[in-house]
Amino acid sequence: MGDDASARSIEPRAWQAVLEHLERKLLDGDLAPGDRLPGERQLATDLGVGRSSVREALRVLEVLGLIRTHAGSGPTAGAIIIATPGGGMSALMRLQVAANGFPVDDIVATRLLLEAHVAGDLAAATAPDLGAAERLLDAMDDTGLDPAEFLALDAAFHLALAEASGNQVVTATMAGLRSGIEGYALAGHARIADWAGTSARLRAEHRGVLDAIRAADATAARTRIHDHISGYYAEISPDPRLP
Amino acid sequence: MGDDASARSIEPRAWQAVLEHLERKLLDGDLAPGDRLPGERQLATDLGVGRSSVREALRVLEVLGLIRTHAGSGPTAGAIIIATPGGGMSALMRLQVAANGFPVDDIVATRLLLEAHVAGDLAAATAPDLGAAERLLDAMDDTGLDPAEFLALDAAFHLALAEASGNQVVTATMAGLRSGIEGYALAGHARIADWAGTSARLRAEHRGVLDAIRAADATAARTRIHDHISGYYAEISPDPRLP
DNA sequence: GCCGGGCCTGTGGTCAGACCACAGGGTACC
């Protein structure tokens, strides 16, 4: 197992070898969040590949949210390991939706089940931290917001609920799901005739969800968040179910 | 909508420009699954960037499961758009787990909630297609399987249930979750003293889940799949809850 | 006329070298 040169002898893709090398380093604990990767030129000579191949692997890691690169010099320069899955998940969902790999309906359905679960969990928790969510709701009370700003705060509110649940996988997934249908949700607001009324309803529904969580009423929390999300998408859906 | 360059008028990263160009093409319908992308050199001259930058973008798309590249000539050569989110999700989850961005516990918890939902949905469905799942269970009845083979079939069974639910997002996510903890699950089987007994129990639990689905008993289906998964991970967990 | 092997072309895959912008740190000058 200590020899990774033998396996690489039949490795057709150089950039994949770099990726596997770094994954191994991560699994072995040789690299951890906060650490700086060796320079691109160093990695290239160490692994016996060209710098372009190293860069392709690093690009993948960057998009996946594994590293953050910074030019220049000093302690903040170079490629630094971060583990922020939200960005990678968002890119993945967004592109898959663009390529028709993910139907919007499936995205919404997954959002529904995840958020209902989160809401139920929070209601069952002893003392969930809803501070961030409440501050976002306060910010959304500003009636001077345009729809884009309102929807951005709405997304942040739903994400804050996921973060309060403490499950990082669910949080990242929900961030990705939201990104995947962000364009859809934004384009859909134009379909709403009475935006003032709709936004007022959304505000009230948000408060209702928080109230149910605070009251430790898991069933109500689940129902309310479910109806809240499905109601909005039904409203912006071009033609839900005619026949 | 025609102008999204306003937010970031100047694009410092060339590969990102390529990515955005291709995403736009996908959203506009100029590119669809099955289509062939222009050659790397062509894209480079079209967008006014170097071929390296194009390749970095294509590498990202390949890892994310958006395209499949093939050298040579003919209709199968070049970069072809596919939309297979499973691969990208798997890479993302695997690397995030390696970088400690995703705790194993959160992965398992997410699996639990997704699979419970899937099982409940299938039980509520009128005529779910459980053929693939049943065939996998039959294959798992072979007592000559070694643990790795057994676990691979187990993963395929759970994935087949997700596919039967029809939600592609859930299917891809579950594939990713499974990949993320594949190493963990494989290493954990060594911790099980009585593998024959455990595998027999797992077989019985699988059948029980299918039975509940066929009986349209959503509650039982949810409970059984939940207990099935959490039971296995509790068994391979090194030290569940000592203090 | 038919068939087969070799060349041709275009593809992705990789490498090497060069240049740029950037940012920190050391140094020489004031």
Added chain:
DNA sequence: GGTACCCTGTGGTCTGACCACAGGCCCGGC
């Protein structure tokens, strides 16, 4: 002692070149 400069090393990009590959084409033999 303070400040402006250069030096160094980083990622970011481009260019050009070569390779392996695979289908299509042409030409020769049968």
